[in-house]
Amino acid sequence: DIQLTQSPSFLSxxxxxRVTITCRASQGISSYLAWYQQKPGKxxxxxxxxxxxxxxxVPSRFSGSGSETEFTLTISSLQPEDFATYYCQQLSSYPxxxxxxxxxxxx
Amino acid sequence: ExxxxxxxxxxxxxxxxxxxxxxxxxFTVSSNDMSWVRRAPGKGxxxxxxxxxxxxxxxxxxxxxxxxxxRDNSKNTxxxxxxxxxxxxxxxxxxxxxxxxxxxRWFDPWGQGTLVIVSS
Numbered sequence: 001d002i003q004l005t006q007s008p009s010f011l012s013x014x015x016x017x018r019v020t021i022t023c024r025a026s027q028g029i030s031s032y033l034a035w036y037q038q039k040p041g042k043x044x045x046x047x048x049x050x051x052x053x054x055x056x057x058v059p060s061r062f063s064g065s066g067s068e069t070e071f072t073l074t075i076s077s078l079q080p081e082d083f084a085t086y087y088c089q090q091l092s093s094y095p096x097x098x099x100x101x102x103x104x105x106x107x
Numbered sequence: 108e109x110x111x112x113x114x115x116x117x118x119x120x121x122x123x124x125x126x127x128x129x130x131x132x133x134f135t136v137s138s139n140d141m142s143w144v145r146r147a148p149g150k151g152x153x154x155x156x157x158x159x160x161x162x163x164x165x166x167x168x169x170x171x172x173x174x175x176x177x178r179d180n181s182k183n184t185x186x187x188x189x190x191x192x193x194x195x196x197x198x199x200x201x202x203x204x205x206x207x208x209x210x211x212r213w214f215d216p217w218g219q220g221t222l223v224i225v226s227s
Contacts, residue, residue, distance in 0.1 A: 001150075091212035
């Protein structure tokens, strides 16, 4: 199985900050990586697919990059509504695995 | 509107059974690969099972032999039959469609989830 390691697990930041979350795969997955945002009691929301393609309707302050084993999600200027938990997911091969999540909290 | 709505969760004793449903609208379940994903309390997301459009099925090791994924094309609905439930199966269960396009793959839409509690 392909393991995904997300870092950091917790991140405390302020509105307006630039933050970066890293996702490392245990083996190459090309660009078959997606990023999701999840708020308490809500369904996960797709932000980025194919490692760097912004889903329609997602604000441009979100961006993704990387390929094979190293990926990043960047939020260029945090807004109050961005405080949530973020997950990466590999869709290269089953079982499709998720990173353990990064909880983004208000400082 | 493309959406999925899960139902069927509840409280069940260890060793018991439960069947979850996922009703889809705006797309055809049988023409898409459909997955179940769960999130246990205090934990992250865990992929559980997939049924391909071609009817092939695949399971996470943690549920293999206990859970069965299926669909009813006439009702455009996905199911997860869960038997021999364990306390560690306690989670919110989501269904999601896999989209393959534009050189990528992703899950969308997701439902709001249905809560399964396995406890005596």
